[in-house]
Amino acid sequence: xxxxxxxxxxxxxxxxxxxxxxxxxxxxxxxxxxxxxxxxxxxxxxxxxxxxxxxxxxxxxxxxxxxxxxxxxxxxxxxxxxxxxxxxxxxxxxxxxxxxxxxxxxxxxxxxxxxxxxxxxxxxxxxxxxxxxxxxxxxxxxxxxxxxxxxxxxxxxxxxxxxxxxxxxxxxxxxxxxxxxxxxxxxxxxxxxxxxxxxxxxxxxxxxxxxxxxxx
Amino acid sequence: xxxxxxxxxxxxxxxxxxxxxxxxxxxxxxxxxxxxxxxxxxxxxxxxxxxxxxxxxxxxxxxxxxxxxxxxxxxxxxxxxxxxxxxxxxxxxxxxxxxxxxxxxxxxxxxxxxxxxxxxxxxxxxxxxxxxxxxxxxxxxxxxxxxxxxxxxxxxxxxxxxxxxxxxxxxxxxxxxxxxxxxxxxxxxxxxxxxxxxxxxxxxxxxxxxxxxxxx
Numbered sequence: 345x346x347x348x349x350x351x352x353x354x355x356x357x358x359x360x361x362x363x364x365x366x367x368x369x370x371x372x373x374x375x376x377x378x379x380x381x382x383x384x385x386x387x388x389x390x391x392x393x394x395x396x397x398x399x400x401x402x403x404x405x406x407x408x409x410x411x412x413x414x415x416x417x418x419x420x421x422x423x424x425x426x427x428x429x430x431x432x433x434x435x436x437x438x439x440x441x442x443x444x445x446x447x448x449x450x451x452x453x454x455x456x457x458x459x460x461x462x463x464x465x466x467x468x469x470x471x472x473x474x475x476x477x478x479x480x481x482x483x484x485x486x487x488x489x490x491x492x493x494x495x496x497x498x499x500x501x502x503x504x505x506x507x508x509x510x511x512x513x514x515x516x517x518x519x520x521x522x523x524x525x526x527x528x529x530x531x532x533x534x535x536x537x538x539x540x541x542x543x544x545x546x547x548x549x550x551x552x553x554x555x556x557x558x559x560x
Numbered sequence: 561x562x563x564x565x566x567x568x569x570x571x572x573x574x575x576x577x578x579x580x581x582x583x584x585x586x587x588x589x590x591x592x593x594x595x596x597x598x599x600x601x602x603x604x605x606x607x608x609x610x611x612x613x614x615x616x617x618x619x620x621x622x623x624x625x626x627x628x629x630x631x632x633x634x635x636x637x638x639x640x641x642x643x644x645x646x647x648x649x650x651x652x653x654x655x656x657x658x659x660x661x662x663x664x665x666x667x668x669x670x671x672x673x674x675x676x677x678x679x680x681x682x683x684x685x686x687x688x689x690x691x692x693x694x695x696x697x698x699x700x701x702x703x704x705x706x707x708x709x710x711x712x713x714x715x716x717x718x719x720x721x722x723x724x725x726x727x728x729x730x731x732x733x734x735x736x737x738x739x740x741x742x743x744x745x746x747x748x749x750x751x752x753x754x755x756x757x758x759x760x761x762x763x764x765x766x767x768x769x770x771x772x773x774x775x776x
Contacts, residue, residue: 376747377645377659379595381604387637388597388604392645392663421603429593429608429749432691434770437699438683439709441691443593447608471654475745482740483653493655511757519759524698525767526757529774531592533645536746541727545738554650554745 365400367505371448372397375426376474376533380404382422395424396466396473400501403466404454406494424450424498429531435512436524444528446507454496466495477553581616583721587664588613591642592690592749596620598638611640612682612689616717619682620670622710640666640714645747651728652740660744662723670712682711693769 372395380393394405402424431444457463464485471479485493512526535558538550588611596609610621618640647660673679680701687695701709728742751774754766 376648377643377661379597379606379641379643381595381597381606381639383599383602383604386599387667388599388606388639389665389667390595390597390604390606390639390641391665392641392643392661394659423597423604423606425595425606425608427593427595427608431755432592432751434691434694435698437701437705438687438694439701439705441687441694441698443610443690445593445608449605449607451603451605467654471657474659475648475650475657478650478654478657482651482657483734483737485653485655489653489655511755511759514757514759518699521699522761525764525770526760527766527770528755528757529770530752530755532750532752534748534750535648536748539647539727539744539746541730541742541744543727543730543735544742548741550743551741554741554743558745 367446367507368448368500368503369397371428371446371505372402372426373473374428374446375448378402378404378424378426380422380424382420394470394474395426396469396471397500398465398469400499402450402498402500403457403469404496404498405470406456406496419453419455422452422454422498428533430509431531432529433508433512434525434527434529436514436518436521436526440512440514440518442508442513444508444510444531446505446509448503448505450498450500450503452498452500452502454498457495457497460490462497463490463495466497467493470495475553476557477551481551481553583662583723584664584716584719585613587644587662587721588618588642589689590644590662591664594618594620594640594642596638596640598636609640610686610690611642612685612687613716614681614685616715618666618714618716619673619685620712620714621686622672622712635669635671638668638670638714644749646725647747648745649724649728650741650743650745652730652734652737652742656728656730656734658724658729660724660726660747662721662725664719664721666714666716666719668714668716668718670714673711673713676706678713679706679711682713683709686711691769692773693767697767697769 378395381390396403427447433442594611597606612619643663649658
């Protein structure tokens with residue numbers, strides 16, 4: 345079960361809250377980017393950032409939105425949100441139009457990973473999420489790069505998942521009137537055909553860890 | 561030109577900043593959801609939210625994350641971020657893996673729209689963004705619904721756009737070594753085939769404002 349705090353207990357439409365940890369993991373594993381929120385000078389900043397999950401730890405890449413992440417690593421509160429949009433819900437009334445989605449919201453303090461082995465592990469988790477197979481295929485991180493990059497870790501202890509995955513929810517009078525179409529227009533995130541780099545030397549074919557992903 | 565403030569001036573990779581207003585509008589018009597950041601009790605909260613743009617005003621729907629938006633309407637600072645993920649960039653080294661994306665970040669104070677005509681306009685802008693054609697097709701918002709919904713407006717005065725839209729950026733020694741594939745795996749958001757509601761009466765065909773969107 346996910347923890348419930350005043351922040352993760354939904355104020356409305358509680359039936360849309362999902363409280364098992366596997367649902368949280370599923371949303372995080374399917375998403376490609378998160379939106380990281382921090383507070384600086386009293387105001388919110390929200391930036392798109394790469395991430396990866398291992399167990400109940402979320403890793404964030406420190407080279408994205410660098411100054412914000414340096415702020416985030418100073419033991420400040422962060423909020424990380426991952427949203428998967430699944431559909432546009434057309435109802436018989438303008439007011440009942442909606443979206444189908446799955447979203448995970450995590451609150452906590454992001455900690456800079458300093459231990460070398462733990463940082464290497466974090467980098468691997470981040471790579472495996474962004475580009476599965478690249479850790480084995482591409483040139484490993486060298487000492488200079490390792491020193492320059494930063495990795496943050498965030499515990500998934502305080503998190504919530506919310507979702508809507510249903511058809512239109514129309515008023516009885518609108519069903520009766522039967523004056524408008526209703527349904528769902530699915531929204532999907534898909535991979536296109538891989539585009540080899542223009543500077544790739546002749547003889548390379550796109551490797552299976554890339555082509556296999558494109559086929560999904 | 562977009563304004564530049566300490567918050568919208570990028571701390572690194574300044575060449576990725578885009579400073580014309582048409583680029584900001586393009587990102588906002590293509591996105592489907594935004595991530596709204598607010599500060600509550602000193603900590604950040606980031607929630608996915610529907611939005612719509614008219615000129616240099618962004619409208620947010622007050623029924624999403626209701627309590628957070630009530631907080632946001634109390635003249636508090638907000639940050640609204642819209643991110644379009646365009647590709648996974650595979651480079652010859654793990655460290656140079658990246659993403660192609662376009663993102664818009666807007667800072668400001670969200671104001672509750674109270675004037676009836678302005679609120680109706682805001683609802684129309686929101687509907688036209690979420691489901692173009694539905695304002696004309698579906699049943700209009702009635703008085704009870706109009707009173708229950710809230711609309712927030714945010715000026716686009718303080719905003720920045722950042723993007724990456726290129727191939728791998730590899731080190732000379734990795735190009736020379738030629739030991740790994742490099743390229744881009746495109747990521748796209750697409751609409752699937754419309755799914756008519758199960759309770760739709762016989763005789764309905766999916767209207768052009770829905771089918772036309774699915775075809776794009």
